[in-house]
Amino acid sequence: xxxxxxxxxxxxxxxxxxxxxxxxxxxxxxxxxxxxxxxxxxxxxxxxxxxxxxxxxxxxxxxxxxxxxxxxxxxxxxxxxxxxxxxxxxxxxxxxxxxxxxxxxxxxxxxxxxxxxxxxxxxxxxxxxxxxxxxxxxxxxxxxxxxxxxxxxxxxxxxxxxxxxxxxxxxxxxxxxxxxxxxxxxxxxxxxxxxxxxxxxxxxxxxxxxxxxxxxxxxxxxxxxxxxxxxxxxxxxxxxxxxxxxxxxxxxxxxxxxxxxxxxxxxxxxxxxxxxxxxxxx
Numbered sequence: 001x002x003x004x005x006x007x008x009x010x011x012x013x014x015x016x017x018x019x020x021x022x023x024x025x026x027x028x029x030x031x032x033x034x035x036x037x038x039x040x041x042x043x044x045x046x047x048x049x050x051x052x053x054x055x056x057x058x059x060x061x062x063x064x065x066x067x068x069x070x071x072x073x074x075x076x077x078x079x080x081x082x083x084x085x086x087x088x089x090x091x092x093x094x095x096x097x098x099x100x101x102x103x104x105x106x107x108x109x110x111x112x113x114x115x116x117x118x119x120x121x122x123x124x125x126x127x128x129x130x131x132x133x134x135x136x137x138x139x140x141x142x143x144x145x146x147x148x149x150x151x152x153x154x155x156x157x158x159x160x161x162x163x164x165x166x167x168x169x170x171x172x173x174x175x176x177x178x179x180x181x182x183x184x185x186x187x188x189x190x191x192x193x194x195x196x197x198x199x200x201x202x203x204x205x206x207x208x209x210x211x212x213x214x215x216x217x218x219x220x221x222x223x224x225x226x227x228x229x230x231x232x233x234x235x236x237x238x239x240x241x242x243x244x245x246x247x248x249x250x251x252x253x254x255x256x257x258x259x260x261x262x263x264x265x266x267x268x269x270x271x272x273x274x275x276x277x278x279x280x281x282x
Contacts, residue, residue, distance in 0.1 A: 015177055016045070016049060016177055019049060019050075019126070019128065019177070020049060022126060022172060023050065023053055023126075025124060025172075026053070026124045026125060026126040026172060027054065027106055027109065027123050027124045027125065028053070028054045028055065028056060028102055028105060028106055028123060028124075028125050028126075029050055029053050029054065029055040029056070029125070029126050029128055030055075030056055030058055030098070030125050030126065030127045030128065030138075031046065031055055031056070031057050031058065031128050031129060032058045032060050032127065032128070032129035032133045032134060032135055032138060033057055033058065033059045033060065033129065033133065034059075034060060034061055034065075034130075034133050034134075034194060034196065035059050035060060035061045035062045035063075035064055035065025035066075035070055035086070035275065036061065036064055036065050036190075036194050036274060036275055036276055036277075037190055037191070037194060037196070037275075037276055037277050038059060038065075038069075038070070038073040038077075038275065038277050039277040039282055040187045040190045040191060040276065040277050041129070041130055041133055041191070041194075041196060042130075043128075043129075043130055043177050045177065046128065046177075050128075054105050054106055054109070055082060055105070056082075056083050056084070056085065056098070056101055056102055056105050057077055057082050057083070057084035057085070058084070058085055058087050058098065058138070059073070059074070059084060059085065059086045059087065060087055060088065060089055060129075060133060060134040060138065061088060061089075061090070061133075061134060062086045062087060062088040062093060062094075063088050063090075063091065063093075063269070063273065064269050064273055064274070065086075065273055065274070065275045066273050066274055066275040067273070069275035069277075069278060069279060070086050070275065072279045073275075073277075073279055074086065076279055083101060083104060083105050085097060085098065085101050087138070089134050089137040089138035089141045090134070090137055090141075092141055095138070095141050095142060098142070099123070099168050099169055102123050102125065102169070103123070106123065122164070122165075122166070122167055122168055122169055122170045123168060123169050123170070124170045124172070125169060125170070125171050125172065126171075126172045127139060127171060127172065128177070130177065130191075130196055131196060131197070132195055132196050133196065139163065139171055142165050142169070142171065143163055143165055143171075186210075188201075188202060189202065189206065189207055189210040190210075190276045190277070192207045193207050193210060193211045193263060193266060193267070193276070194267060194276070195267055204256060204259040204260050204263060205242075205255060205256070205259040207259070207263055208242060208258070208259035208260075208262040208263050209238045209239065209242060209259075211262060211263060211266045212238055212241060212242060212262055213238045214274070214276060215266070215271055215274070216234050216238070216241070218274070218278075219271065219272060219274065220234050222271045222272050223271065226265070226270060226271055227245045227248060227249075228248055229241075229244070229245075229248075242255075242258060242259070242262070243255075243258075245258060245262070246258035249261065
């Protein structure tokens, strides 16, 4: 495959323009990140688009991420000047803390408004994130009912909508934005492994081998237990190891099916929680 993956649907280009137009109407940005990809799931264009707008990083899908790594990332983000909160929109973990964290981020603005005698109003927030990171799920959890369309495929949310949560918060949902290309091939594989980009963009075997290599290097015991392997089996090349797993699962010579199985099991957390973006390596 080539080093660059070209994928920039028209609705994402339009979303970028709309976001810039709506910035003046919002107080804070909720940037949602994938707990498995705290850096790779961040859009490198956002800093330029959002400029100095206050931002709260919401690290979603915490059940799938490595807790030790996530704590390290929270410290790192704080050092970079960003408040962050580890959440799980699907299971409502820490979602109720978002408003209080928002007030911390907006502390100085709220003080200025009070000093000017402005009447307090709901915080206006914009939700931003790459596709399939859980934006609509979070919105539905905050609102308490399914007003935002939810799907398990990248690019489900196409339009923009304001939703009033209560007297404390109003939300503007936006389509996910993905950068025009990935100059780093490894980032593309990480996004593909977690389902952030369409499966057709990369060969399944490349993605499966990448994921398998990661777990062999960092969580060898999990691989051994999941696929009934021995320690000596892990010394095989990643290709030979995949072929061995294929045989043990009775797939005969169906290499494609074995690759898809590895990908789906990693995505579903069958090999345990993981964070592909390791702070010490990044």
